[in-house]
Amino acid sequence: MTTYRELSKAAQEELLASLYEEYKGFVAKGLKLNMTRGKPAPEQLALSHGMFDVLSSKTDPAIIGELLHEGQVDDLRNYGGLVGLPEARALMALIMDVAPEETIVCGNSSLNIMYDLVSQAMTQGIANQTPWAKLDAPVKFLCPSPGYDRHFALTAHFGIKMIPIPMTAEGPDMYLVERHVNTDLSVKGIWCVPKYANPCGVTYSEDIVKQFASLTPAAKDFRIYWDNAYAVHDFTQPGDALPSIKAACEKTGNKNLWYMFSSTSKITFAGAGISAVASSPENIEEIRSRLSLQTIGPDKLNQLRHVLFLKDLNGVRAHMQKHAEILAPKFKKVLEILDAELSGLGLGEWTRPKGGYFISYLGMSRTAKRIVQLAKDAGLILTEAGATYPYGNDPYDSNIRIAPSYPSLEEIEVASRLFVLCVKIISLEVLLKRK
Amino acid sequence: MTTYRELSKAAQEELLASLYEEYKGFVAKGLKLNMTRGKPAPEQLALSHGMFDVLSSKTDPAIIGELLHEGQVDDLRNYGGLVGLPEARALMALIMDVAPEETIVCGNSSLNIMYDLVSQAMTQGIANQTPWAKLDAPVKFLCPSPGYDRHFALTAHFGIKMIPIPMTAEGPDMYLVERHVNTDLSVKGIWCVPKYANPCGVTYSEDIVKQFASLTPAAKDFRIYWDNAYAVHDFTQPGDALPSIKAACEKTGNKNLWYMFSSTSKITFAGAGISAVASSPENIEEIRSRLSLQTIGPDKLNQLRHVLFLKDLNGVRAHMQKHAEILAPKFKKVLEILDAELSGLGLGEWTRPKGGYFISYLGMSRTAKRIVQLAKDAGLILTEAGATYPYGNDPYDSNIRIAPSYPSLEEIEVASRLFVLCVKIISLEVLLKRK
Numbered sequence: 097m098t099t100y101r102e103l104s105k106a107a108q109e110e111l112l113a114s115l116y117e118e119y120k121g122f123v124a125k126g127l128k129l130n131m132t133r134g135k136p137a138p139e140q141l142a143l144s145h146g147m148f149d150v151l152s153s154k155t156d157p158a159i160i161g162e163l164l165h166e167g168q169v170d171d172l173r174n175y176g177g178l179v180g181l182p183e184a185r186a187l188m189a190l191i192m193d194v195a196p197e198e199t200i201v202c203g204n205s206s207l208n209i210m211y212d213l214v215s216q217a218m219t220q221g222i223a224n225q226t227p228w229a230k231l232d233a234p235v236k237f238l239c240p241s242p243g244y245d246r247h248f249a250l251t252a253h254f255g256i257k258m259i260p261i262p263m264t265a266e267g268p269d270m271y272l273v274e275r276h277v278n279t280d281l282s283v284k285g286i287w288c289v290p291k292y293a294n295p296c297g298v299t300y301s302e303d304i305v306k307q308f309a310s311l312t313p314a315a316k317d318f319r320i321y322w323d324n325a326y327a328v329h330d331f332t333q334p335g336d337a338l339p340s341i342k343a344a345c346e347k348t349g350n351k352n353l354w355y356m357f358s359s360t361s362k363i364t365f366a367g368a369g370i371s372a373v374a375s376s377p378e379n380i381e382e383i384r385s386r387l388s389l390q391t392i393g394p395d396k397l398n399q400l401r402h403v404l405f406l407k408d409l410n411g412v413r414a415h416m417q418k419h420a421e422i423l424a425p426k427f428k429k430v431l432e433i434l435d436a437e438l439s440g441l442g443l444g445e446w447t448r449p450k451g452g453y454f455i456s457y458l459g460m461s462r463t464a465k466r467i468v469q470l471a472k473d474a475g476l477i478l479t480e481a482g483a484t485y486p487y488g489n490d491p492y493d494s495n496i497r498i499a500p501s502y503p504s505l506e507e508i509e510v511a512s513r514l515f516v517l518c519v520k521i522i523s524l525e526v527l528l529k530r531k
Numbered sequence: 532m533t534t535y536r537e538l539s540k541a542a543q544e545e546l547l548a549s550l551y552e553e554y555k556g557f558v559a560k561g562l563k564l565n566m567t568r569g570k571p572a573p574e575q576l577a578l579s580h581g582m583f584d585v586l587s588s589k590t591d592p593a594i595i596g597e598l599l600h601e602g603q604v605d606d607l608r609n610y611g612g613l614v615g616l617p618e619a620r621a622l623m624a625l626i627m628d629v630a631p632e633e634t635i636v637c638g639n640s641s642l643n644i645m646y647d648l649v650s651q652a653m654t655q656g657i658a659n660q661t662p663w664a665k666l667d668a669p670v671k672f673l674c675p676s677p678g679y680d681r682h683f684a685l686t687a688h689f690g691i692k693m694i695p696i697p698m699t700a701e702g703p704d705m706y707l708v709e710r711h712v713n714t715d716l717s718v719k720g721i722w723c724v725p726k727y728a729n730p731c732g733v734t735y736s737e738d739i740v741k742q743f744a745s746l747t748p749a750a751k752d753f754r755i756y757w758d759n760a761y762a763v764h765d766f767t768q769p770g771d772a773l774p775s776i777k778a779a780c781e782k783t784g785n786k787n788l789w790y791m792f793s794s795t796s797k798i799t800f801a802g803a804g805i806s807a808v809a810s811s812p813e814n815i816e817e818i819r820s821r822l823s824l825q826t827i828g829p830d831k832l833n834q835l836r837h838v839l840f841l842k843d844l845n846g847v848r849a850h851m852q853k854h855a856e857i858l859a860p861k862f863k864k865v866l867e868i869l870d871a872e873l874s875g876l877g878l879g880e881w882t883r884p885k886g887g888y889f890i891s892y893l894g895m896s897r898t899a900k901r902i903v904q905l906a907k908d909a910g911l912i913l914t915e916a917g918a919t920y921p922y923g924n925d926p927y928d929s930n931i932r933i934a935p936s937y938p939s940l941e942e943i944e945v946a947s948r949l950f951v952l953c954v955k956i957i958s959l960e961v962l963l964k965r966k
Contacts, residue, residue, distance in 0.1 A: 133610070141608040145595075146586040152587070153580040160580075171578040173800045175568070203638045205826040219653045219664060229654060229664035246827075252825045254654060365608045368832040389688045391640040392681075398830065399548060437684040 097167060099442030103530050112524045115517060119474065122514050128474030129511045134294065134433040134453030135502045136366050136419075139146035144420050146366040150395065150404035160400070172396040179384055180372070184399035188372035190409040191327050192358050194342055199374045200383060202394050206359040206371035210321060213355060213373070216386050217284070218254055222317035223352070223382070228256075228284065238276055238286035240268035242456060242484035242495050244294040244323065247287040260288075263296055267304030274311060281314045285321050291338040292326040292452025295484050297495035299336035299450075300416035309344035311353065319379075322356045328412055329362060330451035331420035331427065342374075351376045362453070364375075365416065368400050370394075383402050420524060426508050431456055443523040444494075455486075455498040462493045463522045470518040476511050534877030535959060541965050549958045550952060554909065557949050562910030562944045568594060569729065569888030570937040571801050571827065571854075578853050579799040585839035586832065594836075607831040614819055615807070619834035623807035625666040626762050627793050629777055635811045635818060637829050639805035641794035645756060646685050648808070651821050652719065653689055657752035658817070659788070663691075663719065673711055673721035675703035677891060677919035677930045679729040682722040686921075693921035696721075698731055702739030709746060716749045720756050727761040727887025728772040730919050730932035734771035734885075744779035746788065754814075757791045763847055764797060766855035766862065766884035778808075786811045795837060797888070798850065805829075805837050860933040861943050865890055868947035878958040879929075888932040891919075896929045898957045905953040911946050 100108065102329070104237065147500065151160060160172060184294050189196040202209055221227040222522025227235055228235045234257050239248055251258055256443040259276060261268045268288070276283045288308075290300040300308075309319055322341050331338070345353045352375070360369035373383060387522050427449070434446050434457075444459035464481035471478055479497040482488040535543065586595060594608060605612055614620065615636025623629040637644055656662040663670045667691050674683055676695040686693055694711060696703045701724070711718045723743075725735040735743075743755055757776050765771070780788045787810070795804035808818060841847050864883070869881050869892075879894035894902065899916035906913050914932040917923040933950070935943050 100898060111944045130827045135610055138606060138609075141606065144594075144608075148586045148588050148590065148595075151583045153583050157577075160583075171573060171576065172803060173571055173579075174573075176797070177802065204830040205828075211825040215650055217652060219650060227664070229662070248822075250824045253821075361610070367608060367828050368830045369610070386688075389681075389685045390646040391800055392642045393640075394765065395803045395830065395833065397800060398833065476943045495902040 118210035147405040225317040266301035297449025305339040327380040332450040370492035534876035553688025659754035701736035730889035740774040767885040872951040
């Protein structure tokens with residue numbers, strides 16, 4: 097197959113003219129397609145409608161009103177239960193591969209937990225270190241990139257300086273991570289999505305996790321912010337296995353180095369799930385003591401709904417299998433069209449994740465913004481180019497995040513065909529300019 | 532009637548001996564009574580069991596999945612809806628006597644909203660003023676006292692200096708409030724529970740609210756933190772009417788001066804209600820823009836449950852009437868026993884609120900701590916003496932908060948009799964020491 101680059105200028109021009117014609121056809125359709133965010137589709141949300149029925153006014157009052165757990169009696173409808181329903185802690189601990197006593201279960205948003213941890217580090221400090229807001233030099237966070245835009249946005253919000261760290265096929269560039277963390281006192285954190293990383297789909301390897309656990313941070317309040325958002329979100333079996341950061345850190349004696357986050361946002365309801373933070377008992381006690389000033393307790397009834405509906409790890413896995421049956425064909429469809437239309441053209445590469453919510457497209461330099469704009473002009477909204485980099489700055493302007501979960505299979509087919517067309521057009525325009 | 536003070540030493544000693552005997556009888560019962568917190572009783576929580584049924588897997592998907600509101604379609608199960616379900620904003624606006632567009636509906640804890648506002652003032656600043664964490668001099672908050680212990684605890688947590696302001700029968704001492712607010716640049720806030728104040732039950736008068744609205748703060752980022760926790764929580768009809776702080780501030784041109792908070796914690800489920808913040812459109816936009824970094828949206832399904840269950844202000848009032856029927860006899864019982872046992876003895880005074888969750892007992896100086904301890908030794912746990920003052924410091928050691936909502940009527944009778952006995956014993960001991 098001939099790559100676009102190898103075509104003569106005349107052939108490129110002829111091809112571009114025919115692609116413009118094709119593009120006009122898409123514009124004429126008046127499409128309204130959205131592949132911006134990792135949102136579950138309506139049919140995925142419907143998988144959890146059974147959760148509406150686990151509590152009713154006919155439910156045994158002993159379940160709703162009082163839940164006996166290890167000698168504790170709690171009225172789940174009332175105030176209290178600061179660290180969460182014991183059964184919910186056990187469930188989330190299973191999902192996160194940690195112990196229940198290392199887990200605090202909160203409200204519907206794990207992002208909110210992360211925000212609060214950074215916020216409290218600013219005002220209260222971590223482990224008796226100076227609160228970051230009181231430091232003269234600005235605090236820095238390492239940001240493996242491309243990464244999760246909301247991590248970066250909240251970091252920027254606190255005036256924390258973000259240092260991009262390139263992602264490799266098995267995780268962040270650990271040489272750079274080590275150099276920054278082990279030598280710079282102002283480096284206080286690193287954002288990680290260690291399984292099915294947003295957006296590139298990578299799951300960190302055993303070596304990478306070991307290297308994380310072996311860091312010797314200059315700052316005593318440096319922590320790894322391990323956002324395990326896709327812990328059980330495989331759509332291919334067997335999925336990727338993420339090595340335990342907890343076990344690795346215990347082995348190296350760095351037991352307080354990690355904070356882990358997870359939620360059921362992409363298990364049950366994206367807007368009405370439960371979230372959790374896990375860490376060493378020492379860190380958890382620090383988090384708990386602050387939480388006691390912030391709230392009287394989480395929504396334990398929603399935690400109970402989750403426990404009654406999902407039951408245990410087998411229940412979670414069976415439920416996630418249903419998600420997989422909806423998600424897998426959507427990812428397959430995008431990849432089929434990318435493979436059929438772009439393979440061998442020399443224009444870019446794309447990822448083939450076994451789980452998570454994203455496909456990452458890496459194209460030619462200085463094409464991503466224009467591809468996203470061209471798609472938008474024909475009615476397909478993609479994640480803004482650059483959004484997956486700190487400060488929205490993709491140095492090569494080459495990365496585009498594709499989120500196939502929300503649209504229907506039919507919409508995905510149209511959207512993917514429009515996407516590859518936009519890739520071809522913009523890439524050709526760039527090639528022609530170089531001539 | 533002869534007051535205890537007027538009794539001879541011998542008569543006081545004889546009386547005290549007989550009261551000790553009576554006390555021994557209570558100790559022998561091995562009681563376990565708790566009147567510490569303003570927690571709804573199990574039968575109050577049971578009033579909202581109907582809310583378990585408003586959503587089921589058989590509910591019309593158009594209600595759960597898509598709620599049409601003023602042209603917006605939202606999938607309530609999914610991410611989004613940062614400022615809350617429109618219908619929930621309308622409902623909470625009615626409860627708070629403000630407009631829906633001035634209202635943001637959040638998770639289960641209004642305390643959490645207050646914490647976040649203070650926290651964000653520390654790190655981000657209010658209205659483009661310097662973030663409080665960056666100021667050289669510590670920020671100060673005015674604390675009408677006795678007041679809500681959790682307000683004070685969170686204020687202390689942020690290192691904010693608390694200035695106690697005495698409470699009068701119609702609200703805080705406004706002479707002092709004005710003096711501090713209008714002259715001191717470091718005074719950034721005041722905590723108010725303006726209706727059925729925790730713990731003294733006072734509802735701020737028209738004059739007080741007007742004086743609040745007429746403040747001319749030295750600090751541009753001074754705000755009134757108006758915790759309208761008991762907005763619809765009357766148990767006597769007609770209840771107190773709280774003048775509108777919003778209307779008053781609009782009249783004086785101080786439109787950005789107020790933040791209002793409320794929740795359904797004491798309407799539906801204490802642990803699984805919905806909370807709200809209201810303020811001027813300008814302040815709300817500032818809060819919204821920060822919220823966008825903190826979360827992708829609140830639990831809109833729980834907001835929907837509330838809307839379907841409570842419906843409108845009439846629904847809320849009818850529901851609160853049921854609470855009143857449970858609460859009123861409990862308050863009546865405490866007051867009956869206080870009246871019968873302590874009236875005319877010259878030992879103290881107590882409040883007679885028309886709503887809210889507390890009776891406030893104001894006794895002789897240097898008695899509160901010992902009364903609370905004596906009650907505890909016989910199995911009755913009361914709110915820690917001093918807890919209702921900044922830094923836990925009741926300057927006269929004379930105030931005790933009585934929370935009659937949670938125990939049963941039978942328990943309240945026993946607890947109240949034990950309480951008045953402890954008041955008599957400690958007061959007599961103090962009087963005897965003075966002889």
